[in-house]
Amino acid sequence: MDLAPIQSKMPSFQKLEKFFRRDKVSAAELPALLDQIRTEPGYSDIHMTYIRETYRALGVEDPFEWMQRNGEHYSALNDYIDPQEDGEPIWSTTNRRLREKQELTPEEVRFTRALMAALDALPTIKGIVFRGARLEPADLERYVEQKPVTELPFTSTSIDPQIARIFAENNSKPNRVSVIFVVRARTGGPVSAFHPGNNHEVEVLLRPSTTFMVDRLLWSKDRKSVYIFMTE
Numbered sequence: 001m002d003l004a005p006i007q008s009k010m011p012s013f014q015k016l017e018k019f020f021r022r023d024k025v026s027a028a029e030l031p032a033l034l035d036q037i038r039t040e041p042g043y044s045d046i047h048m049t050y051i052r053e054t055y056r057a058l059g060v061e062d063p064f065e066w067m068q069r070n071g072e073h074y075s076a077l078n079d080y081i082d083p084q085e086d087g088e089p090i091w092s093t094t095n096r097r098l099r100e101k102q103e104l105t106p107e108e109v110r111f112t113r114a115l116m117a118a119l120d121a122l123p124t125i126k127g128i129v130f131r132g133a134r135l136e137p138a139d140l141e142r143y144v145e146q147k148p149v150t151e152l153p154f155t156s157t158s159i160d161p162q163i164a165r166i167f168a169e170n171n172s173k174p175n176r177v178s179v180i181f182v183v184r185a186r187t188g189g190p191v192s193a194f195h196p197g198n199n200h201e202v203e204v205l206l207r208p209s210t211t212f213m214v215d216r217l218l219w220s221k222d223r224k225s226v227y228i229f230m231t232e
Contacts, residue, residue, distance in 0.1 A: 001053045001190070003046055003127030003159070010042040013128060016182065020215050020229050027218040030180075030227050034130075034161040046159055050125070050202050054193040057123035063194040073121055074194055076114035080154070081195050081203065091115075095153035098208050112208070115154070119189040119207060129157035129185045129204045132168030134176035143214050143228050150211045157183055159202040168225070178225035183212065186232045206232070 007013040015033055018025055037043055060066045067074040080091045094108040104112065142149055158164055161180070168178045188204035212230035219226045 001049065001057065001123045001125045003049065003125065006042050006045050006049060007127055010037070010040050012036040012040055016128060019182070019218065019227075020184070020231070022216055025218075027220050027225070027227055030218070034165065034180075037161055046127075047202060050159060050190055051193055051199065054123055054190045058121075067194060070118075070121065072114060073118035076111065076118045077191050077194055079111060080115055080205070081191055091154070098153040101152065116207065119191075119205065122189040122191070122193075124186070125188040125190055125204050126186050127159070127184075129159055129183050129188060130161040130164035131155065131157040131181040131183065132164035132166060133179045133181070134168065134170055134173040135179050136176055140177060140179070140226065143217060145214055145216055148211050148213055149230070150209055151206070152209055154208055155206040155210060157181070157185065157188065157204045157206065159204060160200075163201050163203075177223075180225075180227050182227060182229045184231040 012033055019030075055061060055063070055066070058066055060069075079089070090108060090111050094104060094111055096102075097104050097108065098112075164180050168180050185204060185206060187210065188206050190203075191205045192199055192201050192203040210232060212232050215229040215231055217226055217228050
């Protein structure tokens with residue numbers, strides 16, 4: 001599923017390409033530019049393509065039909081998107097251990113294999129996606145312009161930059177840096193397509209150990225926020 005033909009026609013994404021190309025631009029331009037994406041007619045086309053093309057690729061007309069046929073895949077996706085258990089969800093413990101290069105528990109191994117199998121069953125999304133986070137300054141040292149970086153855990157991104165902004169502006173971690181990743185993705189899976197309650201997040205999930213080229217870092221003047229442009 002290639003979103004580039006739609007995104008390339010939208011003025012906002014045309015401007016974003018200047019940031020990947022290292023044209024003379026500043027971080028101060030980006031908040032308004034990301035806001036602009038949702039106001040353009042093409043954004044609704046992207047959202048509909050995400051849903052429609054996923055169902056078309058899988059040969060179903062609605063998510064419930066696929067869920068009934070693929071219960072194990074759906075269970076893994078649901079455990080990642082909308083876990084219901086008490087305590088720390090399995091996706092969180094799995095990602096932490098992957099990130100820290102620790103051995104997974106048997107349950108986490110089963111979860112990882114099931115989620116990978118579910119991603120293999122889904123169509124692949126290509127296009128620009130967004131990720132928001134709040135990171136310690138030391139965690140940002142591995143992002144160096146024109147150098148590759150490998151993300152060891154599953155990586156959640158979204159077609160919607162506002163979803164990324166919510167995570168980047170989470171005030172529960174006030175002493176961390178607000179980070180928005182702008183990523184040219186090639187192998188993401190449309191995992192929100194099968195969870196009606198999370199359709200608005202239009203999530204694109206990337207597999208563990210995905211490597212990116214860091215194209216550019218743009219810091220705010222106060223060094224409290226940064227935009228990181230990467231290409232898978």
